[in-house]
Amino acid sequence: MAETTADFNADVVIIGGGIAGLATAYYLSQKQNLQIILLEKDSIPNPNNSSYGDERMYRRMYSNEYLSELQEESLKEWKNLEAQHDCQLLRQNGLLFYGEAWDEETIEGSIPGARRVMEKKGIPFEALNAEQLQQRWPMRPKPDFIGLFESTSGMVWSTKAIELFRSQAETNGVSIHTGEETVSLNVTISGSVEVKTQSGNIFIAKQVVLTAGPWTNDLLSSFTDPLNLEIWPMLWGHYRVEETLRDQFPQWFCFQQEKPDSNDGGLYYGFPCHTPETSLIKVGIDWCPPELRSKTMSTFVREPDSELAQLLDQFLRNNWDGIKECVGLYFSPYTMTKDTLFVLDRLPGYPQISLFTGGSGQAFKFTPLLGKLLAELVLDQPPSFDLSPLSASRECVKPLSTVSA
Known part of the structure; x- marks a missing residue:
């Protein structure tokens, strides 16, 4: 006779152990x-998650006023965390937007749009031309390039933020299960949510919070229509720079x-170099060719695309001084x-399931406020x-079947 797997009961089950x-x-x-039980399919931190890595940007330069306001509130939460737990989670080193100024928004906004929002909200910044950019940093801007520098970003x-949230949650009684991959969800007749995992465990919860990142639609598909989301493989890595220039990169x-x-x-x-013993900077690209995008993690390719790697390498060597070898992509x-905005809501039709998804590569900087919400x-x-x-x-995020109907 097969051994019966015990059920776990909770008020809240959180699926996904990212930030x-x-x-x-x-x-x-x-x-x-x-x-409260939190289920994570791998380790924490998980190198396969979108929130993996040692640093993330926070910034006040946004073309979207809503994101600018969201960041202001999030920064208050970050600073409260630092004060409450006597730790440093933020490093202020400023942020430079530079390049071409055309009046069209990208997934990261635009230089003209960011300027308009900062002027409206009274956020101080410096406006720079190509000559000033070259004098200030080890870069080779094109003659028509302009820049905006905002010093409080x-x-x-x-990694420290992930560890803080994890350790404090566990101290407060949250049961964290790593290596516990969720495979399906089911809302029972009584209104509770049944969560099944790959190991055969069944978790019964009054409320579920789905924070599964790129695995969101895979889980939604087990009981309802998936949302209109795409998964983009985003290339990033580290380059070594000349030791004489390592403190000059913004x-x-x-x-x-x-x-x-x-x-x-x-x-x-x-990013600036924050590891002087290795003189490494983190760099990346912020787009993805359509042919590399997917709807499910089952078709996601982990191996960095060679063409994108070459484009990143060429950009760095053509635009910045002191670039040496790549040490990992x-x-x-x-x-x-x-629309590059997140989804943070109750799942339509399922009031017992809340979810956060669609981080669009920019959610980490907001996470204290997102977690609170x-x-x-x-x-x-x-x-x-x-x-x-x-x-x-x-x-723009409704299930495609709903939109077409």
Whole structure:
């Protein structure tokens, strides 16, 4: 006779142990005396997640006023965490937007759009021309390039943030199960949610929070229509730089128009060197050719694309001084929406399931506020920030079957 697998009962089961799931667990564990279980298919941190890596940008330069306001509130939460737990999670080093200035928005906004929003909100910045850019940093800008430098932006120490949320959640009683891959969800007649895992365990919860990143639609497909999301493999890596220049690299984002005769999407970014013993900078691209995009993680390719790797290498060597050898390239899965805004909402038709998805490569900087907002959804509390732009019912993220109907 086969051995019966015991069930686990909880008030809340969180599926996904990336930064969003961990932040939700942290804030839920502070609100009420709840039995909370978090399920993560791999390890924490998981090198296969979109939130993997040591640093993430935070910034106040946005073309979208909503994101600018969301960042201001998120920064308050980050600073509260630093004060409450006596740790450093943020490093202020400024951010440079530079490149071509055309009046069309990209997935990261635009230079003219960011300028308009900063002027409207009274955020101080410096406007620079190509000559000033070259004098200030080890770069070789094209003559028509312009720049905006905002001094209060910087980076989030992402690994430290993940560890803080995890350790504090566990201290507060959250049960974290790693190596527990969720394979299906089912809403029972009584209204509870049954969560089945690859190991055969069954978890019964009053509420489920789905923070599964690029695996979201794979799980939704087990009981309902998937949302209109795409998974983009985004290339990033590390390059060694000349030791004499290592302290001169800024945190930057370069805007260039897409080149129609190639796969060059024109959007590149980089971080300062924060490891002087190795003189490494983190760099990446912020676009993905359509042929590499997918709808499910079952078809996601981990091996970095050689053409994209070559484009990144050429860009760095043509635009920056002191670039030496590449010491590692990676593909991370970014879950993208058509409007590049997140989804943070109750799943339509399923009030017992809250979800966060569609991070579009820019969610990490907002996660304390996102975790707080998800906790408020679960607890049926009024949201402390306007969630209407992040609705799961907005047209561009509705399931394709619903849209076509």
